[in-house]
Amino acid sequence: MHENDFYRFDGTTLVPWQEHASDDRLAAADSWLVENGRVRALDEHYARFGAWVNRFAPQLYPSLSVFYDLVSKATNLDGRWFPRIELHLAADSTQPNGPAEPSLFLRLREAPESLVDITLWTLDEPDPRAMPLVKGPDLSLGMQIRRKAILHNADEAVILDANGFVEEGALTSIVWWRGDVLCAPDDSIPWLNSVTRNAVFAIARDMGFATRTERAKPADLVGLEIWALSSLHGIRPVVDWVNLGSPVGAIKHYESFAKRLRLLSRQIG
Numbered sequence: 001m002h003e004n005d006f007y008r009f010d011g012t013t014l015v016p017w018q019e020h021a022s023d024d025r026l027a028a029a030d031s032w033l034v035e036n037g038r039v040r041a042l043d044e045h046y047a048r049f050g051a052w053v054n055r056f057a058p059q060l061y062p063s064l065s066v067f068y069d070l071v072s073k074a075t076n077l078d079g080r081w082f083p084r085i086e087l088h089l090a091a092d093s094t095q096p097n098g099p100a101e102p103s104l105f106l107r108l109r110e111a112p113e114s115l116v117d118i119t120l121w122t123l124d125e126p127d128p129r130a131m132p133l134v135k136g137p138d139l140s141l142g143m144q145i146r147r148k149a150i151l152h153n154a155d156e157a158v159i160l161d162a163n164g165f166v167e168e169g170a171l172t173s174i175v176w177w178r179g180d181v182l183c184a185p186d187d188s189i190p191w192l193n194s195v196t197r198n199a200v201f202a203i204a205r206d207m208g209f210a211t212r213t214e215r216a217k218p219a220d221l222v223g224l225e226i227w228a229l230s231s232l233h234g235i236r237p238v239v240d241w242v243n244l245g246s247p248v249g250a251i252k253h254y255e256s257f258a259k260r261l262r263l264l265s266r267q268i269g
Contacts, residue, residue: 007074009067009104014074017105027102028052029136031084032195032231033111037076038265044195045231052134053087057102060087067104076268080111082232086136111232118228118236120169121154122218122243126162132190145170154242156228158218165189165215172228172236173197176221177253186213196229196261203260222246225253234261 007014030049032039046068054061067085075083086105123145129138149157149170157170166185168174173194175184182204185191204211218241226238226248235258237251 005108007106007108009063009070009106011063012066014070014106025089026086026136026139027056027089028087028134029084029139031082033234034075034077034081034083034268035111035265036078037268039075039268040231040261040264040266041195041199042072042266042268044198048135048193048195049085049087052136053104056089057087060102060104063104071106072268074106074108080114082109082111083107084109115155115233116236117239118156119154120156120158120174120226120228120238120241120244121149121152122241123148123157123159123170124243127159127167127190129159132159132167133192135192139171142170152242154240158241160218161189164217166218166221167191168194169228172230175200175227175229176216177225177249181210181212182253183211183216184213186215188215194229196231196234199261199264200227200229200235200257203257207256207260218244221248223249225249225251227254234258 006017006019008017028049030045032042032045050061050064053064071083071085075081084107086107087102088105089102129141131137145157145159149155156172158174159167159170161167166174167189168185168191173184173191173196175182175197177183182201184197184201201211222244223246226241228236228238235254237254238248241248
């Protein structure tokens with residue numbers, strides 16, 4: 001297998017596949033960083049993706065263990081990789097050339113350069129996503145939203161709900177510190193269940209830090225230490241928020257957490 005290869009699971013093996021954009025639609029996806037065959041929280045990624053498969057294509061759920069075994073073997077590679085597993089559903093019935101059944105795919109991608117500091121920008125429109133609780137259907141839209149942030153001299157866009165409360169980043173999870181209390185949006189906010197956020201909260205509890213969830217508007221985060229989290233880059237401390245109107249807080253907790261997060265990586269079994 002080589003960089004950017006695309007494979008379809010046929011029930012027993014991974015078959016090289018020619019992608020056609022009009023054939024089907026992306027219903028769910030998951031991805032993680034692999035460095036020299038080591039990965040963090042792979043079982044959690046598989047479990048999250050499996051829940052989506054069980055929801056949208058339950059007939060495929062019994063074959064997931066075989067699929068995961070093939071994916072693990074295919075991604076146990078030297079170097080830095082960012083593989084993505086995908087569930088595709090049949091195209092609309094008006095598209096006669098679409099696949100007759102839902103399908104599972106592996107997209108093998110080389111990982112981009114690792115990044116640390118990040119600058120945020122608040123999206124200047126209501127949340128435009130159709131399915132914010134599932135990774136996949138809105139991935140292209142998330143990349144478009146991030147490109148808007150780049151046009152405003154930022155790295156990532158922060159999405160707000162209809163009442164102006166922070167949901168998450170276009171492609172990241174947003175958390176913040178109130179003193180020594182680690183905080184994040186609560187379950188009244190439509191945030192994507194984040195494997196990295198769960199790991200960071202577990203680290204905080206293991207280190208003896210209090211954690212809590214809350215509803216917060218950008219103005220409530222002025223002067224606080226803020227992080228953007230992702231499976232690709234881990235923890236990225238926020239150094240600026242261009243349309244916040246006031247500075248963010250100093251970076252105090254990052255180093256100890258980043259070290260512990262790296263220690264969670266395990267060799268793919």
